[in-house]
Amino acid sequence: MSRSSHLRAAAACGAIFVMSIGGLAACSKTTTDKVEDTTTSVVADASAAVSSIGADMDANKTQDFVTKAAIANMFEIKTSELAVKTSKNADVLAFAKMMIKDHTAAGKKFETAVAATSGLTPPAALDDDHQKKLDDLATKTGTDFDKAYVDIQQSAHSEAVSLFDDYSKNGKDAALQTFATNTLPTLQAHKDKIDAFKE
Template structure:
């Protein structure tokens, strides 16, 4: 339902498209500074969604999940920021990071328009779709494209956390009867 709607939007389509083209002849070419920008932006986006959930939801499962998203994704941003400072690398804005921010604005507006159980279902369905797309992109594009071993290591370290988030979101979605992929 809602997740399927979001799966067709620009953000999810872009991330899935990046992941799918990774195996094709025209593999995306992202530099380490661009990968760093995408990683930080993707985490910032999920923090923004979590803040909306904490403002709007009264469901303890949703609130707990949103608090986890805020805490975990803020931790990843701190690690990434520390790493780029250590490496003397400046994250470079790019088409992917710009698209992530643009889609976040649209998705946030959509989420803010909902209330109650409809909001909870929309939020968690979006989280399932978002984490599926981000995991696929990290596995198929960001890790293979990363040239710096420390950056690649950070991405590999974050992957199990993203998968835990996905499983947690899927569990809540099932509980709420939210349509997911």
């Protein structure tokens, strides 16, 4: 082979080598871009998932408050209506009438706050646990009834104060948080009165 042929062959090989290197570089860049795009996508998806979980937790907490507040209000009214029909104790009757008046008013404000919040549904009836307590109370008479009613109201108001205090501080729905904050002093006053109750 002549010198010129050798030179042409070498040049061709060099060109092929350069093209190969360039192809590898391009391939490497493409792979890097894909990895970066995938990483960005994964981070974005994770961030969206965390935001979604946070929103779901907030929604669950709000629905939990709505459910428990509605049941507590109904329970205190129903047990107090039963007390008005059953008890002969003047102090019990006075407290029961106050419960009906105050919790009926609170119930109306509650309905307004719930109406301002989309997607929330308060229960229309007591849950099984509270219905059983109401049914058990209905079987009692005289001083047994009065004692059971007072015990129920003490327990119910302890739970209600805790529930409303927590949502007034940590609630995410503005209308319901305002309702909880404004209702809490009344619930606390009820709790103080029933805790100091003397038959």
